[in-house]
Amino acid sequence: MSLKEISRNKCFGGHVVKYEHHSEELDCTMKFNVFLPKEASENKVPAIYFLSGLTCTEDNFIQKSGAMAEAAKFGIALIAPDTSPRGISIDGDSDSWDFGTGAGFYLDATEPKWAKHYRMYSYIVKELPHLVHEQLAIDESRVSIMGHSMGGHGALTIHIKHPTQFKTASAFSPIANPINCPWGQKAFSNYLGTDDKESWKKYDTVELLKTHLNERLNILIDVGTADGFLERELLINKLEEATKELGRESEFKIRRQDGYDHSYFFISTFIADHIKHHADVLAAKSVKNKN
Ligand SMILES: N[C@@H](CCC(=O)N[C@@H](CSC=O)C(=O)NCC(=O)O)C(=O)O
Numbered sequence: 001m002s003l004k005e006i007s008r009n010k011c012f013g014g015h016v017v018k019y020e021h022h023s024e025e026l027d028c029t030m031k032f033n034v035f036l037p038k039e040a041s042e043n044k045v046p047a048i049y050f051l052s053g054l055t056c057t058e059d060n061f062i063q064k065s066g067a068m069a070e071a072a073k074f075g076i077a078l079i080a081p082d083t084s085p086r087g088i089s090i091d092g093d094s095d096s097w098d099f100g101t102g103a104g105f106y107l108d109a110t111e112p113k114w115a116k117h118y119r120m121y122s123y124i125v126k127e128l129p130h131l132v133h134e135q136l137a138i139d140e141s142r143v144s145i146m147g148h149s150m151g152g153h154g155a156l157t158i159h160i161k162h163p164t165q166f167k168t169a170s171a172f173s174p175i176a177n178p179i180n181c182p183w184g185q186k187a188f189s190n191y192l193g194t195d196d197k198e199s200w201k202k203y204d205t206v207e208l209l210k211t212h213l214n215e216r217l218n219i220l221i222d223v224g225t226a227d228g229f230l231e232r233e234l235l236i237n238k239l240e241e242a243t244k245e246l247g248r249e250s251e252f253k254i255r256r257q258d259g260y261d262h263s264y265f266f267i268s269t270f271i272a273d274h275i276k277h278h279a280d281v282l283a284a285k286s287v288k289n290k291n
Pocket residue numbers: 052053054055056060064097148149150151262263264
């Protein structure tokens with residue numbers, strides 16, 4: 001399946017390109033944005049996938065995070081997918097902002113009503129990398145993943161399950177223990193059903209830490225102390241407790257940033273630290289960027 005370019009803007013010496021394609025996994029037309037640094041015109045470059053949060057499209061991160069300035073310094077590509085299947089209509093998919101459209105939760109639904117289209121896990125882990133790495137100048141041996149909120153949950157769970165494919169992860173304000181918070185319970189009960197709640201655990205960072213013990217992780221997490229979702233939805237304290245109980249504290253750098261909220265103002269403040277974290281792991285050296 002070929003990618004159709006629908007817009008291109010020069011940015012920090014490279015380009016932000018929006019692509020459209022048919023997704024076999026999601027059975028619909030999808031869009032995503034890529035920042036290709038100028039180095040990509042000559043060589044394959046390392047890349048960071050960014051998974052966005054509830055209500056987002058492929059545009060929020062690219063337009064609001066300020067990440068391209070930082071990625072350009074290291075010659076790193078950024079890949080920003082959408083957050084759910086689009087252009088389809090399923091009864092109940094638009095009733096609330098935290099479920100359905102814009103809220104795919106990076107899982108493969110098993111409930112028949114949702115299972116045909118809501119396969120964001122397979123889309124992010126398999127289909128999108130296959131398309132992107134085949135058709136763009138991306139070095140697939142140097143790829144990592146980051147995300148925000150629902151996308152932070154996606155980035156952490158996908159990295160823990162695929163540490164070889166995605167070499168590291170970082171997250172802003174991730175939903176760390178979705179099986180125990182209202183957003184996660186609403187999504188998982190609808191997409192995965194309530195008969196087998198054990199199946200929910202394969203999409204829960206706290207639970208995955210208990211079962212995926214072989215890989216030593218190196219994950220950066222930032223969360224704002226003034227984040228209105230911190231106590232009820234993100235449950236970062238549950239993640240901290242689990243890392244302590246499992247003796248895995250050293251695998252996580254969890255920073256509570258004083259007075260910051262859940263917004264992209266917070267993300268843009270600390271994005272440079274996150275890009276640096278990924279650049280270190282992906283061995284992307286700082287380059288002089290003459291725009
Ligand atoms: N509409 C909601 C707020 C929704 C919201 O805050 N979405 C966040 C992600 S939340 C977790 O996944 C977001 O990134 N929004 C996009 C943006 O550009 O800010 C409400 O009314 O509270």
